[in-house]
Amino acid sequence: PRTILSGIQPTGELHLGNYLGAVRQWVQLQQGGDDVLFCVVDLHSITLPQDPATLHSHTLAMAASLLACGIDPGRAVVFQQSRVQEHTQLAWVLGCLTTMARLGHLPQYKEKSATQKEIPLGLYVYPVLQAADILLYHATHVPVGEDQLQHIQLASDLARIFNKRFGQTFKAPQPLVLGQDAGRLRSLRQPTKKMSKSEPDARGRVALSDAPDVVREKFKKAVTDFTTEVYYDPEARPGVSNLMVIDRAVTGRTLEEIQAASRGLTTAQYKLAVAEAVVEHLAPIRQRMNHLLQEPGHLDQILEKGAEQARERAAKTWNAVRQKVGLLGKL
Ligand code: TYM
Numbered sequence: 001p002r003t004i005l006s007g008i009q010p011t012g013e014l015h016l017g018n019y020l021g022a023v024r025q026w027v028q029l030q031q032g033g034d035d036v037l038f039c040v041v042d043l044h045s046i047t048l049p050q051d052p053a054t055l056h057s058h059t060l061a062m063a064a065s066l067l068a069c070g071i072d073p074g075r076a077v078v079f080q081q082s083r084v085q086e087h088t089q090l091a092w093v094l095g096c097l098t099t100m101a102r103l104g105h106l107p108q109y110k111e112k113s114a115t116q117k118e119i120p121l122g123l124y125v126y127p128v129l130q131a132a133d134i135l136l137y138h139a140t141h142v143p144v145g146e147d148q149l150q151h152i153q154l155a156s157d158l159a160r161i162f163n164k165r166f167g168q169t170f171k172a173p174q175p176l177v178l179g180q181d182a183g184r185l186r187s188l189r190q191p192t193k194k195m196s197k198s199e200p201d202a203r204g205r206v207a208l209s210d211a212p213d214v215v216r217e218k219f220k221k222a223v224t225d226f227t228t229e230v231y232y233d234p235e236a237r238p239g240v241s242n243l244m245v246i247d248r249a250v251t252g253r254t255l256e257e258i259q260a261a262s263r264g265l266t267t268a269q270y271k272l273a274v275a276e277a278v279v280e281h282l283a284p285i286r287q288r289m290n291h292l293l294q295e296p297g298h299l300d301q302i303l304e305k306g307a308e309q310a311r312e313r314a315a316k317t318w319n320a321v322r323q324k325v326g327l328l329g330k331l
Pocket residue numbers: 005006007008009010017018020021022023041044129130133134142143144145146147148151181182183184185186194195196
């Protein structure tokens with residue numbers, strides 16, 4: 001049987017890229033007979049400066065979004081990373097088995113550190129914490145977008161390194177890249193870059209909580225080009241191609257069908273059509289989310305219950321690790 005684990009940062013709100021590229025697939029994964037865990041990784045979020053009150057509300061909003069998208073705490077363990085202390089403990093041990101050269105070469109680190117004058121240590125060791133998230137629950141499969149593949153590779157290497165040093169303990173996890181749009185949704189403002197929670201210009205991403213008019217406005221302002229036809233060419237026309245990918249993801253039409261149906265539309269008209277399709281797709285999710293956010297106490301209870309389930313499993317793994325590594329403590 002598979003143990004499936006994935007994580008998402010509450011750095012900002014859940015956006016269309018995370019939803020279509022990741023969370024929508026998570027919802028399907030919990031329908032099978034697998035053991036499934038989803039983690040809101042708040043400790044990952046603080047690797048770059050966060051305002052405490054904002055982080056707090058984003059964590060609740062992320063939990064609400066996941067539930068609104070269809071993640072079911074009755075089928076999956078839904079929890080918040082920092083409520084389970086073993087994540088950081090295991091990360092320390094794994095960090096002692098990781099070289100600095102290895103971490104310095106990871107593309108996401110290079111990308112994120114390039115925008116910082118002073119690079120926090122946390123940003124550097126971030127993938128080690130991610131490996132701990134995965135290994136702590138003996139996850140066999142990790143559903144992620146393409147941007148995370150190197151991090152899963154590191155987790156799998158660390159499982160082998162640990163096993164070699166201390167005896168068979170961890171399974172090497174493998175990535176599950178699901179859906180044709182995993183990791184591929186681009187920013188509406190900079191269509192050569194991925195849609196991301198951390199892009200300073202919020203018009204680049206569509207949050208699941210955005211009101212219909214906000215969604216329309218963002219699509220209206222989407223960067224395209226001066227060709228007034230709708231066809232797919234990601235190299236030459238990243239903006240329009242990204243709109244078509246979004247269209248495909250929410251309507252289920254193929255790119256050919258979209259192109260045929262959009263004959264005669266200008267790019268400006270097409271933007272509005274995609275906006276409407278997105279608004280319609282998000283309406284029920286947004287409604288459930290607003291409903292959930294009215295009861296933060298209830299959300300907190302769900303997260304605490306998830307943490308209880310996670311803690312029990314994490315404690316077992318940590319105990320085994322502690323003994324193998326030779327850390328003295330009660331048996
Ligand atoms: P994060 O929070 O950046 O993204 C969560 C998931 O969304 C996918 N994704 C996208 N998919 C399509 N288009 C996009 N524009 C887009 N942007 C993001 C990501 O691939 C990811 O699957 N390091 C991880 C969080 C993490 C984790 C883990 C994941 C921490 N521990 C353990 C798996 C297992 C991250 O920053 O994801």
